[in-house]
Amino acid sequence: MRSSVRAHHGGVLPDVDDLLGTMRVVALPLVTRFRGITVREAALFEGPEGWTEFAPFVEYDDAEASRWLAAAIDFGWEAPPAPLRDAIAVNATVPAVAPGEVASVLARFPGCRTAKVKVAEPGSAPDEDLARVRAVRDVLGPEGRIRVDANAAWNVDEAEHALRLLSTADLEYVEQPCATVDELIDLRRRTKDLRIPIAADESIRRSADPFRAGAAADVVIVKAAPLGGIRTALGLARMLSRPAVVSSALDTSVGLAMGAHLAAALPELPYDCGLGTAALLAADVVDEPLRPRDGTIPVGRVTPSPVLLDRWKADEDRTAWWADRVRRVRALLD
Numbered sequence: 001m002r003s004s005v006r007a008h009h010g011g012v013l014p015d016v017d018d019l020l021g022t023m024r025v026v027a028l029p030l031v032t033r034f035r036g037i038t039v040r041e042a043a044l045f046e047g048p049e050g051w052t053e054f055a056p057f058v059e060y061d062d063a064e065a066s067r068w069l070a071a072a073i074d075f076g077w078e079a080p081p082a083p084l085r086d087a088i089a090v091n092a093t094v095p096a097v098a099p100g101e102v103a104s105v106l107a108r109f110p111g112c113r114t115a116k117v118k119v120a121e122p123g124s125a126p127d128e129d130l131a132r133v134r135a136v137r138d139v140l141g142p143e144g145r146i147r148v149d150a151n152a153a154w155n156v157d158e159a160e161h162a163l164r165l166l167s168t169a170d171l172e173y174v175e176q177p178c179a180t181v182d183e184l185i186d187l188r189r190r191t192k193d194l195r196i197p198i199a200a201d202e203s204i205r206r207s208a209d210p211f212r213a214g215a216a217a218d219v220v221i222v223k224a225a226p227l228g229g230i231r232t233a234l235g236l237a238r239m240l241s242r243p244a245v246v247s248s249a250l251d252t253s254v255g256l257a258m259g260a261h262l263a264a265a266l267p268e269l270p271y272d273c274g275l276g277t278a279a280l281l282a283a284d285v286v287d288e289p290l291r292p293r294d295g296t297i298p299v300g301r302v303t304p305s306p307v308l309l310d311r312w313k314a315d316e317d318r319t320a321w322w323a324d325r326v327r328r329v330r331a332l333l334d
């Protein structure tokens with residue numbers, strides 16, 4: 001490394017040439033559309049501690065992306081905290097597919113006893129969500145655990161209506177049913193009788209006051225990259241004092257390894273984690289992707305295969321776009 005400096009948190013902050021020197025940008029096809037995309041782009045760097053990932057979704061602004069870069073640097077340039085476990089139980093992630101497609105999606109997650117089902121997608125009605133959830137229940141059986149994620153799409157009335165409909169499906173929790181903390185509080189009051197726990201995801205990583213959001217929720221979702229890295233996420237989970245579920249962001253196996261290290265360092269892990277999403281990628285950058293086997297993924301660093309990095313490399317325009325993004329976002333970390 002040439003001119004790394006110390007970052008505010010006391011860690012190393014590599015300069016932009018260090019980052020761009022090893023950067024590889026990939027464009028990986030998905031098995032099925034997820035949050036509106038069919039190709040996942042990611043920038044990978046090799047730091048002194050190993051390979052790391054910077055993959056904020058392309059529509060995110062530079063300020064938001066700067067936390068993802070801090071996380072990438074933390075994982076590539078610092079040793080992760082000591083793991084307390086060597087495998088992480090993960091959930092299946094079911095995109096907003098038709099009920100007839102549910103069985104083939106779940107088949108990609110062998111051994112997973114928990115499924116997270118996307119609901120409230122634009123243009124989809126509550127009874128379509130219910131049909132998808134019922135199809136998941138048919139495959140998992142009565143012992144299966146089913147959580148739904150609305151990604152903040154419902155207002156309080158819609159959320160109450162949907163939860164009353166979905167309550168027949170025995171839900172483990174509902175993730176981010178509404179956008180604001182006030183709405184979450186209102187919804188909790190209105191649906192007390194249903195006893196469906198409420199999990200906060202976007203409210204934790206995007207709100208100015210994650211503590212208020214944590215207090216309004218029964219469960220908190222922590223994601224290493226959007227929260228600025230493993231250490232920051234661990235500290236936040238500790239302070240929120242709610243059961244934490246580690247999840248990911250449709251990362252390559254390099255980013256999933258970061259999430260697995262976060263999950264491995266949490267003192268308690270009562271829920272299965274959203275780290276099985278390599279199963280939604282039709283291609284990955286490592287020879288042995290971190291796809292769930294027996295319902296778990298292993299904890300450890302992974303190294304991309306040069307052949308796969310070449311096979312899935314993004315075209316010149318997209319690679320230049322990511323290099324520009326890294327330059328702009330790195331400047332925000334000074």
Ligand SMILES: O=C(O)CCC(=O)C1=CC=C[C@@H](O)[C@@H]1C(=O)O
Pocket residue numbers: 035091092093116149151201247248249250273274275277
């Ligand atoms: O938690 C999971 O099962 C997988 C990850 C996941 O659902 C998400 C990944 C990427 C972006 C988000 O829209 C989404 C989420 O909201 O949790």
Ligand SMILES: [Mg+2]
Pocket residue numbers: 149151175176201202221
């Ligand atoms: Mg979510």
